[in-house]
Amino acid sequence: MIVRNTDRVIIQGITGKQGTFWTQKMQDYGTQIVAGVNPKKPGITHCEVPVFASAKDTMAEVPFDVSVLFIPPLACKAAALDAIEAGCKKVAILTEHIPVHDVMYIMAAAKANDAQILGPNTAGQVTPGECFIGFMPAFEASIFKPGHIGVISRSGSLGTLICLNVVQAGYGESAFIGIGGDPVIGTTTLDALKALDTDEKTKAIVLVGEIGGSMEEQAAEYAQNMTKPIVSFIAGRSSPPGKKMGHAGAIVMGNKGTYESKRKALEAAGVNVLDSPSDVGTALKSMLNQC
């Protein structure tokens, strides 16, 4: 999913410390925030928008397209189901450490209602020059600038470094899609790649992966038939097997989820896989010059 400034966005958990801070940042940047949710504080105004008891109540009064959740882990299932059942088709979940079974209930509801989920455990999505959702520093001119490079990342911190390198090389981003570091997530690497492939503004893509799972391998299959050039960096090459490296999804089990398997699949699809994220700028320059 790529959020636009024409999208009407609500914040579930708007009154919390993080919710308030990032709602203001999103508003300042151009995200169209139309309402907030807090079951205990319906009727108040917060960050200059009305607050409702639920996403369903909100939808009846103030229709919206996207919901962003700033909600603690054990309350996320109910909040996400509320948004999906209200008819919201795009739900972004930033929270880390949600029980995986709860995530599977959310995914089942999303599938049944034809909704897209971004995350959990995502830093969010930035459409430079237009709007952003989540907690990415869209407002930092050294990191985000309107342009034509689409960036996909499981990690927020590494994704930020990549974007910094993109801007330093003289480019800008069409969209940054943070997909999240959890083992079960809604928008996969492949989903994000398809979104950027069909996005008119995007001319080239940086795919930032991680050890664990098989999302990069699935994306590689699709990448084979793409014409837009792709540069990739996969984190975790030096991580010991069987150990969780910070992200719950970043773990090599037996021969599954290895760096080698991901690199091999991407290279076979014609993707330029880098040894260091600092090489992103140079790689983009040589690829875009060839086009």
Add this chain to the structure above:
Amino acid sequence: MNFEEHAGKALLRQAGIKTPAGMLASTQEQAEKIAADIGPCVIKAQVPTGKRGKAGGIQLAASPQQASQQAGKILDMEIGGYKVETVLIEQQGRIQQEYYAALMNDSNSKCPMIMFSAAGGMDIEEIAETHPEQLRKTHININKGFDESTALELIEGLDFEADSKKLAAVLSQLYQLYLSNDAELVEINPLVLLEDGGVIALDCKFVLDDSSISRQQQIAQQGTPDKLTWLESQAKDHDLKLVELDGDIGVIANGAGLTMTTMDVITYYGGNPANFLEIGGEAYTKATEALKLLLGKPGLKSLVINFCGAFARTDVMTDGIINAWEELKPDLPVFFSIHGTGATEAKVMLQKRLNMHSYPTMDEAVQAAIAVKSRG
């Protein structure tokens, strides 16, 4: 969180799945006494890791004396890095056939996945290779669930001698266990048909979803916490994620992805990272604790500090590092790479208070850290 076999089997019994009669022993004397009560038995090392059989941690005993002997051998072992402290002693049964059953969180389908094989007793990769026609798996719609009738559909046509209703009941009970205990994985291998027609679980592997521990505290007490080094457990007490490695270049970075990447870049240029230490998310204000911890690790020749600010501000992180540095005045070469939110302020701070600078790229910081001669 991994569970030892006996703890997993307790969950199976609560769900209604039968297991052999047995008891735990931590001495040879206890083993002998238990064997005298239950007759010919199997003695199994209790460690939260696989390949126990191949390591010699599972032995048969026909008599109490033999049980004592075998238990003595196994209680001396170390398997997969774990010292064996208890053995499970179980009655031997007359086995007619072996099967495989498992339920797990499946990342690809985003659903629970159940697997059953009419061939069992070997690991699942081997089953998939040697008996693919006997292996069935299906994704479960978590809103619809999985009951005996869907279990019967799953196993229909497979080559087993057990009563299909009994097998279906076990699979449905296994799903209930998986669901109510927030399992990441529950595996019975082998599930066996006894000569008397009974279906029982000879082994059990249970893994609790780490993100569910907060709401499964009662069963989590039966699990085995990750084996941590002294430094790792100190870090855990401070809510910091640290993994100790063998190298000599320390790493502090923010965010899991950036920390892994810093290790990767060190390795790429021929160095050896000493650790993974992340101060991301809510922990980004803990740079002081992080640095103090890492300085306690012997054998470091240099340190790379790699910050890229997004939600977490690099000036806050750098301030924390400088505070610890001023307090401890460590004699250790340190190399900074600071970018993103708050980087300008952070670099000024670094210059003013420590007379140090940040390298233009992490590659340059890493290469400088590698170039330091190791000590002694």
